[in-house]
Amino acid sequence: MKRCKIQIMLPVIAGLALLSACGQNSDTGPVSETASVELPNGMTVKEQIEARQAQLKKIGKAFKTINDQLKAGTPDLAQIQAAAAVVPKETADMADWFPEGTGPDAGVKTEALPIIWESKSDFNDKVAALQDAAAKLETVAQGGNVTEIASAFQTTGGTCKACHDKYRLDD
Ligand code: HEC
Known part of the structure; x- marks a missing residue:
């Protein structure tokens, strides 16, 4: 050097x-110098991107558990309930996971598309739609009616897809 x-x-x-x-x-x-830039929240760009990906993996895993159980002949309600509780908890601060500067230009592997930062209010509406649907799913899961759970699960899954279609690479 x-x-x-x-x-x-x-x-x-x-x-x-x-x-x-x-x-x-x-x-x-x-x-990439930008990867190590410190964001106002104290995390570096790289740490922020990796933290949100870890959160998204957690909710992906919870979603898979619910999906697998709903497909099973006799769904395990306890597993569904535990997984349904994960999503609202882990997405509570999701609107903060995408600060300015954490797009693909940062040089860190990310599937977040630059359009997020051009449409932040629509993006945040999609975050809120997920949070609403996930809260309902959690409540319905506690009720224990599998048909209602399947319906709330589908609605929540629709909110994942609505965001991914527009704001995530290759999905
Ligand atoms: C408001 C937008 C939005 C919503 C809603 C959303 N996602 Fe995502 N998701 C993204 C973006 C953007 C990425 C890419 C993040 C990155 O790579 O930095 C992503 C990535 C992921 C990943 C890959 C994580 C990794 O790096 O391995 C999983 C899994 C995932 N989302 C699951 C879900 C599930 C399940 C839901 C619904 C319960 C959901 N997402 C809802 C925007 C969203």
Whole structure:
């Protein structure tokens, strides 16, 4: 990284321009400076993207459990109820998972499409639609009526798909 030292002596603006070139030419290959930028919430861009993906994996897993049980001859209600409780809990702060700067330009692997940040209010409406449907699913699951659970599950699944179709890559 010898090349980088020179920049300290350059005027700030020229130095910044060179700094990005320096990152790209470093020995470790392409380096994304944006991935390590700290967001207002204290997480780096990379940490934020990975945190939301981990949350989404959790809800994906809960959803699969419910789906598998609904398909089973005799659904295990306890499993459905536990999984249905996961979704509202894990998506409570979902509207905060996509701060400005955490799109594909960050150089971190993400399926979030740039259009999210051009349509943030519609995106947030879709977050709210999921949260509403998931809260109802949790309530209905506690009631224990499998037909009602299947219907609420389908409605909730529709809110996942509505967002993925528009805002997630390749889905
Ligand atoms: C408001 C939009 C929105 C809603 C609603 C939504 N998702 Fe997603 N989901 C996304 C986006 C955007 C990504 C890509 C995130 C990334 O890669 O940074 C994603 C990614 C995922 C992933 C992949 C995570 C990974 O990296 O492995 C799973 C699984 C997933 N969503 C499941 C669900 C399920 C299940 C629901 C409904 C219960 C749901 N999502 C609802 C926007 C949404």
